[in-house]
Amino acid sequence: MKSIKLIILVVASSIFIISCEKKIDLELNESEQQIVVEGIVHDNLGDNYVLLSKTRAYDNNEAIETISNAKVKITDNLGTVYELDEVDTIPGYYTNASLTGVAGRAYNLEVNINGEVITANSTMDAKSQIDSLSYEEETDFTDEDTTQYRLYCHFTDPANVKNYYRLKAFGKDGQKDGYISLTDDYFDGISTFFPLFEMFFDEGETVTVQLLTVDEANHRYFTAVYSSQGGEVPGNPPTNLIGEKAVGYFGAYAKSEVTVIIGE
């Protein structure tokens, strides 16, 4: 929905040739530093991580400050505790090789940084599988000469259950920008296909698309992250993290992943 409005505004303002855009320097108020927690548990073995870092001033373009030597653990509702260890080569990145997410289970995350405790909860829902991926040639509004492709993800939504999804895509440059967060309001119970808005792919590019089934809190978080970026109502997205000075999210996602090579 928001992308539609974005397209309209982009076209409208590009038609208005008199306007001009320039880079400026602004003195912004600075808030207290917050701890950033990104935690995901997937339904594959070892496919989980918690990223810990700190926020920084807006004009600080130096490297991101990560948090090492924190105690990170995930407990499921059966009582099993998984401790996540920091990977030597990636500071701030914690993972556990023996944890596999299971649908229907509730997971609790606990992060302890020198006595500061942050917790969160997330339940993994049943997986919706990607049926197939298709692509179509697209003319990018802003760049006429190159032929680009838009990807569509085909899947079937379970009827009469409220489902929330996230779509992620990985191309030749790594993860594609954008947060696509959906509810099944428009397509409850039907087989549908959804375009990956604002993501363009080149001929011959190998693309991996992930359809993640997420819980309501995570859906609200990613929808809000999108709209808070200079959109409707700027503000911090509602986080499911419990703790002082914590931003970010924790989610248990069921992942369905399909790879396709464009043009073949």
Added chain:
Amino acid sequence: MKKIIMSLTIILFSALAVSAQDKFTLSGNVKDLSDGEDLIGLTISVKEMPGTGTVSNVYGFYSLTLPKGEYTIMYTYVGYTTQEFKMNFNQNIKKNIELGVDANDLDVFEITAEKEDENIRTTEMSVTKINMKEIESIPVLFGERDVMKTIQLMPGVATGGEGSAGFFVRGGSADQNLILLDEAPVYNASHLLGFFSVFNSDAIKDLKLYKGGMPAEFGGRLSSVMDIKMKDGNSKKMSVSGGIGLISSKLTIEGPIVKDKGSFIISGRRTYLDVFTKLSSDETTKNASLYFYDLNLKANYRLGEKDRVFLSGYFGKDVLGLKDRFGFNWGNTTATLRWNHLFSDKLFSNTSLIYSNYNYNISIDEADFKIDSKIQDLTFKEDLDFYWNDKNKIKFGGSVVHHTFAPGEVSTTGETSNLNELVIEKRYSFESGLYASNEQKISDLFSVTYGVRFSNFTQVGPGDIYTYEKDGSISDTTNYSDWETVSSYNGIEPRVSTKFQLNEFSSIKASYARSNQYLHLLSNSSSGSPTDAWMPSSNNIKPEVSDQVALGYFRNFKNNAYEFSVESYYKILDNTIDYKNGAEITLNPTVEGELLYGEGRAYGLEFFLKKKKGKFTGWVSYTLAKSENRFEALNSGEWYSAKQDRTHDLSVVGMLSLSERVKLSSTFVYYTGNAVTFPTGKYQIDNQTVNLYSDRNGSRMPNYHRMDIGLTLEGKKYKEVKNFETGEIEKVKKKMESNWNFSVYNVYGRENAYSISFQENEDDQTKTEIMQLSLFKMIPSISYNFKF
């Protein structure tokens, strides 16, 4: 409470005491001599009794009751020649007057009319009137004269900014202004993302903006009422006028249906930006359509001495699109049928039936997707003016509006669609009001207008009505059948306005008004966009209520050549609406769950100095103000600046007539930037930069300032013609009047910030930068205007 009843009874008795003697009534209609247009607000006064008199109403009707005797009655109106008559009040008199501008006077500015001190004599305060002749020379964007842009040069009225036709009155938000075009409400008064308003100034006769002390006949919006009256059309002869400009043109045709009995006016305007885009070599731009049009139609006919009917309509549409890709259009339609009836020479009635519709639709061909949204009103209104005697003028009446809200209907043609159709339920409601007020002259020096408005808002079915928990989830759904009451709100809105005349040239005024607002505009931008949604009060949303007190000092200098006023106001607002962080406002069926309720307050000081006579005229307006909100859920329950808070707002307008045909004008504006929420830090989520925010509205946009200049060159009014009989060269008045208008918007090309965005650097995603978008640098414009 007892004291109030006591004082009201005393005032009423003093009013009654005067009616003991023999009295007679003088009444009639006042019109413009050249084109027959009703003159609104014309002063009828008694030479022998200064301070006694009346004023013509919005239909040009007046009524003056005096005790038996002989009097000299004067009819005066700014810019027109005064007429005086000796009359014997020994019976009721019917007198229709046509005032004219003296044809022999070449220099219009030298005409002096005596009663120009209306600003100090009327009890009306916090009112701004636009003189349609004056705005002809104010330089504007693209050479388009615009009443909405001109009103923003007045104290207490803050502009929504470039790219917006929205405005804020005394710190109120953009949805708190009731905009009426011939009594029909206009929901979205802006074209083309706000660059132009929907009002074609060629079709407008009168514009009055009430900023406070709202008369009891108006209700439904907290901050202001913009009452716009369309011209009725020249009832004497056919007239064609128009203008050709760089990006838009307009044409007006008016004339009599039957001379002096009925007339019509058709006025249209269209932009043609898409003519230029079609010439572009760029494929995308070539297929773009970007235009708007306005059409104003009006006809009126006098059925007899006592009756007159009017039929008026407005149709306007904006189209923005890319061929075969998407289309976005929106528009207003209004239609009004009115009937003036004279029950007696003291009781004037107007009955109106009004239809108003605002809708927008978006279609995206490649996703096979269409969204329709609309709001529709049907109104029945009855207004009566009772000119009881020379000391009391009573107004009373009522209205009922049926609102239909269809916030969003998503449909597909079904073929390639991958989406179910979604319909956000329609909402229905009735908004009604009943009012009575009296404008009473207590003594030569003291007048007061007091009244009350009773309002009611009832939401009715059919529909599924949701109730929400605090976290936004639905706690209950109830189904209502047709016309079944869902919720109902009542309001009692007292209105008082007083004037105390200090001396010949100055007065003090004070007012108090309480208003209820039942419709709320949910907007996702600070200045408004066509997709903003109007929501009715409901079981979840309570009506917004405001109380405003205002105090002002008014003074004229040098025989009314200068007008000066200073006014202060204080407003309290209850049940103000704001949004939760990350709220989804557009096309959300459960948007009511995203709202927060709190309170607001606004206060300020307005200065206004105007020079009305001489070769050099103009005005300075300066407002110092504060507008803030308090919500439990935001900014830790502290008072914070409202989006539209504007600390300083300065406008300077100057007009200089260099000669009879050449006029130079200039405008300078300066104002503090809006309160906005800027990031106070950043971090990464999913390898993308996310902004960190702390206080809502804790930062400010940069200050705005701009200067415009304009030059108007009038065509020669007279041509030299050889008189064949006498052989002499004579001066004959030309049939067609014309002028050229040159203007430069933003003379020193300042890049004022339209928006500031925070984004990742395109080349290096780990870095961020701040981008400022400015809409207009220096823009010259030429237009040619003519009139037959």
